[in-house]
């Protein structure tokens with residue numbers, strides 16, 4: 001067989017310098033990859049066991065139409081997610097259109113006029129700002145729900161004393177974001193989420209703890225439901241869809257809250273028991289089955305990316321050998337040209353639209369230009385290799401996903417070559 005390095009040289013135009021970096025980094029990170037694979041093995045067997053326990057069968061692939069009564073596949077999928085995530089119940093639907101939608105259902109399901117919501121891990125993910133406080137559009141604020149936040153401490157850890165002070169009797173729900181999202185800090189571990197939940201419950205045992213679990217699934221041994229989360233939510237075009245689900249999102253947690261959220265998705269009185277699936281159950285099941293594997297591939301690609309850019313002298317977050325609780329890798333480029341060359345290189349390594357050259361553009365809702373590299377089978381799917389960056393100092397690019405380690409690795413190497421070709425390295 002031809003040596004892979006030689007093939008990359010011939011077909012992708014990689015120089016010997018880049019191949020040398022590849023060899024050094026591959027050797028360095030090998031033990032870390034084995035650790036990630038051990039977590040994967042555990043999850044894969046747990047998911048397999050979930051399929052066995054719920055007697056998943058071909059009948060579950062059949063879809064319903066109309067009201068979707070007695071959709072056996074839909075019911076089995078809810079039970080399977082609940083089982084694997086260690087939750088009482090789950091709501092998994094392709095017509096929950098995004099992670100934001102799923103989190104909105106959690107919030108509107110639990111909160112009532114006069115209640116208060118506190119985000120206890122600083123500002124929530126950008127897209128939730130509208131859900132919480134947009135004026136005149138039916139936000140929580142419009143419905144009389146007040147809001148406050150407890151920032152993280154300067155070192156990125158939760159402010160447990162601040163949280164105890166902020167959780168007063170009128171606080172009905174606390175929102176906890178697991179992933180760092182697009183911030184420069186370590187992701188919260190599930191153990192840290194457990195500490196936050198204990199602090200919240202000490203201050204007010206009635207406060208419902210809702211976890212934004214986007215990007216976190218299958219990266220650690222346990223999910224937040226194992227440490228007391230009442231409700232958590234995530235997107236199927238991130239980790240738990242395994243790269244196969246073409247859309248959808250899930251909620252998992254206590255049964256009464258899942259029922260309330262299902263009333264918001266549909267309407268009061270018509271909750272979990274309706275909702276046609278039109279034949280999508282099969283890919284949700286297949287995607288969930290593949291999810292531990294695909295999440296691990298994305299994690300390995302992220303570790304490789306961190307290893308390469310540390311080797312080249314850049315600041316990365318997290319470091320290649322750090323613990324990880326999500327699939328996002330941040331690299332600080334320090335200048336515009338290197339940032340753009342990186343994103344354009346990643347695009348060249350993607351299976352879809354590899355011939356497209358992404359350019360910075362004025363994306364609505366941002367205070368600066370943004371560049372986005374994505375070559376995905378599913379639009380916006382960040383389990384697939386992608387990178388994006390606000391084009392402003394300190395010029396940080398966020399890379400995430402990759403259905404296979406090899407694809408992510410190639411993307412990173414092409415990106416490095418792209419930077420060398422433009423004399424940026």
Ligand SMILES: *Cc1c(COP(=O)(O)O)cnc(C)c1O
Nearest residue numbers: 098099100125179181214215235
């Ligand atoms: C992606 C993400 C969301 C929102 O999910 P969308 O599907 O993009 O709406 C929320 N929180 C975090 C931490 C995320 O990573």
